[in-house]
Amino acid sequence: MATKMHLVFLAFLSLIPPFMVAQADPGYSYGYGFGWGSGGGNDYSSLSPYFYDFSCPQANNIIASVLENAVAQDPRMAASLLRLHFHDCFVQGCDASILLDDSATFVSEKKAKPNLNSLRGFTVIDEIKARLEEACPETVSCADILALVARAASVLSGGPNWEVPLGRRDSKAANMLLANATIPPPILTAQKLIASFQQQGLDEVDLVALSGAHTIGVARCTSFKQRLYSQNGNNQQPDLSLEKAYLNELKSVCPSSGGDNNITPLDYASPKTFDNTYYKLILGGRGLLFTDQQLYSGNYANLAQLVKSYAEDEGLFFDQFAKSMVKMGKISPLLGSNGEVRKYCRRPN
Template sequence: MASLLPSLFHFLFFLSTCTSFINAYHLTPTFYARRCPKLQSIVRSTMVKAIINEPRMAASILRLHFHDCFVNGCDASVLLNDTPTFKGEKSAAPNDNSLKGFKLIDEIKSNVETICKNVVSCSDILALAARDAVTLSGGPRWKVPLGRRDTRTTSIEAANTNLPPTTANITTLTSIFAAKSLTARDMTALMGAHTIGMARCTTFRTHIYNEPNNINTNFALIKKANCPAWGGDNNLAPLDTGSPTRFDNSFFKNLMAKQGLLHSDQELLNGGSQVAWVRLYAKSNVAFGNDFVNAMIKMGNISPLTGRFGEIRRHCRFVN
């Protein structure tokens, strides 16, 4: 027994050291407090100018953050351009001709680098910009946990399989979110991000033409005027007909009236525990805001690279 004590001691010491190492790199809102104290004001001021110039940019940045985190974690992989050694996520089916905001993230990164060179990751910039997109659109504000690092790789295959398609039913949606350790409540709140932004005709054509039992007749008729049965794939319609540029609970009121623009959105009322959350959020903007913040923080914690993993990219579109 005595001979086992040194081994046990070393094992416990090793375990303690590993635990300390892991805990040392957990995400925290104060991660850049000393090394880049002006970070958040730089991000916010750049976002303010962008959204004043183009209000739709708020939804674009929020969606960019979502599509980043759902593919191998929040690591700025979605920002990478194609290279001879890998094909990036930008050309994946859910992203191709759809994701916007890359130039804005480049601008924010450039502004940050001027003040804090080689300090702030692109993944953290994207997380902060997404928070500011919500706040500047009238939504809640929260402290964003920081300390992520940027990946050196990307995967078009993962983007094609991990992002929920607009045609998804509630079973598929629940499964995709659960795979990221997000509950039905988290899923419902996060999908409420569709209270701002636009969708292309090609993403909702089937819903308005072929699902008469799952959509308000008059609403479908109105949408058909700008989304013909053939052609006009890139014609746009607001995801939220009540207040398309304001972050509020109008999206859920639309769902209650069978006026969800996307099939996947209206599926939130097709059975399951999330139905109760849709009804609650339709009644209470406060409840929606609180749950959205909690869900965004959880989503932002999906498999981040920290410590010595990854890198701090000098340019968000390219590895160093």
């Protein structure tokens, strides 16, 4: 039997939300779009949160139902699916290229170093797509599914809700080399993190707010082991920004030899709950990844102040996270006659 919280969640996502944490920016069209399956033949040139209102009004209910079941079986799945949207948008825009398997003409982005043996949730996306194809054939793009799933993952974990501008089309190819070059690895300094986000049109506020997605989920030892034993690669000294008790706790999980695939929460205090504890931990030197701690310890006053502000005010964090997710979701979308609506997210039509 569904719990009261689950019923509220399903109702919450089945409607155009009446009380948004954040609205889409003024550059978006708010006219009602009929979607690609309506037969209208219109060339849509902008994103709209109402894109599927007529062509697939049940899309949110289908996504919510599948995701709720997936997270009930595996609580880590919410974070994994949220991460898919990030890793998609940072490579040739939000076009679902991350979902493509190898083909005769390209290598899958799943094989890029930041993604290999790390990304999860592809079968959940497959199930959502199959359900949507049954209800609304050739209508809802895989790129829009990733954006809607990211929002649902946040809400289901107790995080913010927002209107998702829709109407993206799917790419016909992946770019593994670009994935290696543009997805920020967990070893970047604050300066390089800022530059990486700027390349995507995202500023320092977006960087700190979007990093807050690490309030849920886990990381493998291979992502942070260097910090524990030899931060600079040859001095056999740990990262001095790590709080000592936390350092010892992490060493017990990640031995100096082996254990690379052992996992530990990014936010050990509330790993399944979307909240602002992530920032509170960073203030105490307990950011798990080097990039997490660099937001506060990387000698950038603006980043440090944002960390403090979000640690003090969860509502402020939620508001900015929602706005930054909308902004990230508009990175180079394929619109109009560009791209396609894939029937199966793992391969081009």
